[in-house]
Amino acid sequence: MTMNSEISYVNPASFLLTGIPGLESAHSWLAGPLCVMYAVALGANALILQAVRVEPSLHEPMYYFLSMLSFSDVAMSMATLPTVLRTFCLNARNIAFDACLIQMFLIHSFSMMESGILLAMSFDRFVAICDPLHYATVLTNEVIAGIGVAVMARSFIILFPLPFLFKRLPICRSNVLSHSYCLHPDMIKLACADITINSIYGFFVLLSTFGMDMIFIFLSYVLILHSVMAIASRKERLKALNTCVSHILVVLAFYVPMIGVSVVHRFGKHAPRFVHVLMSNVYLFVPPVLNPLIYSAKTKEIRRAIFRMFRPVKM
Template sequence: MEELNLTGFQPATFHLTGFPGLEPAHRWIAIPFCALYATSIAGNCAVLAVVRRDPRLHEPMYLFLCMLSFNDLGVSLSTLPTVLALFCFGLSDVAFDACLAQMFFIHSFSFMESGILLAMSLDRFVAICSPLRYASTLTNARIGRIGLAIALKSTAMLCPFPFLIKRLPICKSNVLSHAYCLHPDMMRLACADITVNNIYGFFAILFTYGLDSMFIIFSYIMILKTVLSIASRDQRRKALNTCIAHICAVLSFYVPIIAVSVLHRFGKNVPSVAHILMSNVYLFIPPLLNPIIYSVKTKEIRKGFSRMFS
């Protein structure tokens, strides 16, 4: 157990861990992480550049895609400083307040991603169920207000988290389970009642992921109902093809979250490395996959890349 250097009730620093027992191999582990960061950042920046440069892509679907790419950049950049510092340079200590700030941004961007995926499902719902009202319903001003509402809601939901951690006396240890700071990981180190943290954390997850996923499922039920009422088989296929990229993005985001929750609740006897791997998948895979999914599945984005690089 790491020796605590207490300032009041909190340690001056938290000690981050990558993969316990594999410390000598951290330099090698840094290679795939660096490749992952480089691919995620380059892919999302490329999507933003393509949409910005091509006036034909200044439509609601692609504006929401830009929001998703911008948010994925935020997720990657939130974890990057501590992950690369630990694996590349062996710097495992992070100041208490810096850890709180990182926790806030990681969870905020994660909540925002859920809201953006919901907004993208609304875009597909309007495009397929009310195509004649699509342009008048999703105007640029309204899209901007939706993006602002998502950011404000996520930030407001996360604001209490740093204060809930700050009030706790951290005296069990200062060793965190990951190479970055997360709320559940920090609160388990407290030697006080964490019921409030648990209740508010559960409420925030239910209010964000729970409601968003319910509305996404409902929108796709309505989309499927509309598509099945279309007489032409080719038109049905075209309508569904416009949703494939979004469905893949939703699955790449929510499946790891469900897996992490199941492991946390029922995987008490599962090796700790499984928990660490699933947490890494939950944070690192969606920002990596989203630009790839939309580049492969969306013809207009592929054409935009061809025009940009040619």
């Protein structure tokens, strides 16, 4: 083996992305629905961001956190959009090695950021229901900004080593990825060296961030339920719980597909390949579409703000 071929194995010039296995002939047909999903995700989240910005009645902690969630969804959609549309619309499957590393980092970062924001939103609901008298003094603008910075910093710091851990691995089995975007679990399968460090670090990241976020979200709702059950009036109990419905639905839309992807990846190695691809696509594409629709449908203040934005101005 020559030195040049060894170098090419260690650092392939590019990876080949894959659409949906077995449905290659239908990729042009699938491009339409994908474009609609991206349009809804980008347009609906942009509407919520604009509504929170211009509507004074939405300048409250709950809606500030919602705007962070919408920003995360827009960023996630923008991270996957170039390669997904190139793969399905143009059948352009090549992605440069470094570009793939950057996309991998961005996808995992924005996903972790969304998990952190959902945890912050559960804290917001906890304070609003369990300690309403101190709500305004606990969740000040400075505290909210600090939480936002902390969520972003956590994502960047924890995931910063990931591209470098992957870059040290020799790639000699293949350069074909299983998705139309770059994910760390998919990429390390191509390595022909010991991937124990990458696997352990990935598992540590999963448990220390997503796992801990899920536990704290669950605990916050246990405390919320305990507090709500102490309310004498049934009407007031339902009113309090109704303020949590949107958040609960968004949490389920995010974590259920994520858990499904993890289970299939860990224990479904013999499952058909399209099952892995489908679960990953649901995990990445569905939450950015559902989140703004859920909050728009369940929160009348959001609907009113959006309606005012489109209402013609009287001369």
